[in-house]
Amino acid sequence: MSQSDARQMYSNGTWVNGEGAVFDDLNPANAGIFARVTGATRADMRRAIEAAHAAQPGWAALPHTERARYLLKIADLIETRQQDLIAQLVDEAGSWVGKAAFEAGYAPGIFRAAAASVYQMTGEIVPSELGKVSMLMRQPLGVVGVISPWNFPLLLTGRGFATAMALGNTIVLKPSEESPVTGGLVYAELMEQAGLPPGVFNVVTCSREQVSEVGDELISNPHVKAISFTGSTAVGRIIGARAGGLLKKCCLELGGKDALLVLDDADLGLAVNAATFGTFMHQGQICMSVERIIVHESIAAEFTRRFVANVSKLRYGDPWDMGKVIGPIINAKQLAKIVDQVEDARARGARILLGGASHGPYFEPTVMTDVTRDMKIFREENFGPVAPILTATSDDEAIAIANDSEYGLSAGIITRNEVRGLAVAARVETGMAHVNDSSVNDEPHIPFGGIKNSGLGRHGGRPAIETFTELRWVTVDRGRHYPPPFVES
Numbered sequence: 001m002s003q004s005d006a007r008q009m010y011s012n013g014t015w016v017n018g019e020g021a022v023f024d025d026l027n028p029a030n031a032g033i034f035a036r037v038t039g040a041t042r043a044d045m046r047r048a049i050e051a052a053h054a055a056q057p058g059w060a061a062l063p064h065t066e067r068a069r070y071l072l073k074i075a076d077l078i079e080t081r082q083q084d085l086i087a088q089l090v091d092e093a094g095s096w097v098g099k100a101a102f103e104a105g106y107a108p109g110i111f112r113a114a115a116a117s118v119y120q121m122t123g124e125i126v127p128s129e130l131g132k133v134s135m136l137m138r139q140p141l142g143v144v145g146v147i148s149p150w151n152f153p154l155l156l157t158g159r160g161f162a163t164a165m166a167l168g169n170t171i172v173l174k175p176s177e178e179s180p181v182t183g184g185l186v187y188a189e190l191m192e193q194a195g196l197p198p199g200v201f202n203v204v205t206c207s208r209e210q211v212s213e214v215g216d217e218l219i220s221n222p223h224v225k226a227i228s229f230t231g232s233t234a235v236g237r238i239i240g241a242r243a244g245g246l247l248k249k250c251c252l253e254l255g256g257k258d259a260l261l262v263l264d265d266a267d268l269g270l271a272v273n274a275a276t277f278g279t280f281m282h283q284g285q286i287c288m289s290v291e292r293i294i295v296h297e298s299i300a301a302e303f304t305r306r307f308v309a310n311v312s313k314l315r316y317g318d319p320w321d322m323g324k325v326i327g328p329i330i331n332a333k334q335l336a337k338i339v340d341q342v343e344d345a346r347a348r349g350a351r352i353l354l355g356g357a358s359h360g361p362y363f364e365p366t367v368m369t370d371v372t373r374d375m376k377i378f379r380e381e382n383f384g385p386v387a388p389i390l391t392a393t394s395d396d397e398a399i400a401i402a403n404d405s406e407y408g409l410s411a412g413i414i415t416r417n418e419v420r421g422l423a424v425a426a427r428v429e430t431g432m433a434h435v436n437d438s439s440v441n442d443e444p445h446i447p448f449g450g451i452k453n454s455g456l457g458r459h460g461g462r463p464a465i466e467t468f469t470e471l472r473w474v475t476v477d478r479g480r481h482y483p484p485p486f487v488e489s
């Protein structure tokens with residue numbers, strides 16, 4: 001495969017071939033080639049970083065209203081390309097068409113919220129006992145490196161860089177090798193269309209084989225001042241350790257094992273719908289998917305009966321078919337992980353009430369009971385359409401089960417008593433918790449993020465301004481008295 005037939009990457013406002021190997025970007029539904037994409041080397045990455053570094057002072061010096069105008073233009077351009085983006089999200093990322101429509105529809109809001117953040121990059125005047133004018137000022141960091149995942153490529157890539165760019169940083173993005181187009185090159189096209197100055201936004205693509213070398217340059221290059229990473233805990237840990245050793249800022253949005261707690265006074269219809277949506281949307285490939293349903297034992301039988309009936313309506317198959325909400329699993333490795341966890345559960349005594357098998361790239365919507373805490377399905381992120389049900393005899397026990405996890409991203413709590421729901425929410429160890437809803441929730445202006453092994457730092461909202469700026473103390477003195485030995489006589 002020659003570079004000349006491959007999709008090019010975007011560096012310093014120009015479409016270029018990388019010096020590495022071209023790689024295939026596959027359609028997960030049929031294993032056909034969605035795109036062939038140029039592959040970068042460390043040197044390609046370095047050039048993109050240098051371009052971003054050279055562009056940064058000019059970008060930061062633009063009036064904030066000008067930067068906001070670019071972000072708003074990108075939002076409008078995304079809206080004009082909805083149908084095209086939906087099609088690419090289905091064919092590249094295996095998104096069911098309804099999920100693709102949601103994602104393409106959500107993305108403009110990310111850029112509008114980011115545009116608004118330019119007005120919130122405020123400082124403070126603080127008191128000075130020396131009579132100084134003493135100011136705390138926010139400044140952009142410089143070049144921000146962005147590494148994004150494949151599951152919501154348009155949404156999560158946008159979230160990874162939009163606020164950072166709005167605040168005067170320039171961007172070098174390395175999208176996932178599973179979604180280099182919808183998580184990367186599409187944005188380069190939009191930036192070009194918006195007339196963004198060269199070097200402000202760069203996309204460097206590479207295969208999984210090249211990623212440790214290319215990724216290392218992104219993290220370790222001295223011009224890169226911070227990393228915005230969304231992906232697995234395993235990779236996030238490597239990136240966080242490398243960045244930490246170099247004393248660089250790192251915002252890490254990582255994996256999850258979210259619980260839905262169904263209390264004994266729950267509206268069962270609401271609980272069934274929240275559990276079904278939370279577990280099976282995008283065939284469970286959402287960081288905040290419901291991965292453990294913890295039901296009070298007094299209602300467990302009735303909940304399980306209704307839940308199984310509801311889930312049995314879900315069909316798997318061609319993601320273009322509106323009636324088949326369970327699309328393909330992204331790749332064979334992820335599918336093998338789901339199979340392994342389900343088989344481990346079965347071998348350890350779980351009862352599979354529905355599903356449990358794979359068919360080509362699809363995994364059947366699966367519900368299991370008699371799940372115990374020694375099973376992989378209880379501990380490890382599944383990222384598939386699998387619902388393990390556990391029971392608890394009290395709120396305390398449900399909370400203890402939910403908290404028995406290395407992860408802490410989001411949670412859902414279903415109860416007719418909002419005060420009780422809030423009390424449970426306060427005790428669940430997660431970055432986010434939702435009463436009377438599934439754990440799957442996001443809005444563009446929300447500081448999204450987890451605790452424990454689900455991440456560090458927040459994307460979105462005011463906290464994102466802290467994440468992607470430096471706080472500096474700047475003073476003006478008006479007559480300091482130095483100690484006499486230092487003073488001219």
Ligand code: NAD
Binds near residue numbers: 238383
């Ligand atoms: P992944 O960790 O395998 O890959 C994420 C990104 O890291 C990709 O771009 C990949 O190419 C890159 N990468 C891999 N090794 C690297 C290295 N050595 N140096 C630099 N970059 C490297 O994750 P994934 O499979 O793409 O995404 C699924 C995971 O992401 C799940 O664990 C999911 O929970 C998590 N996720 C978290 C959030 C969140 O907001 N918390 C959102 C979506 C996905």
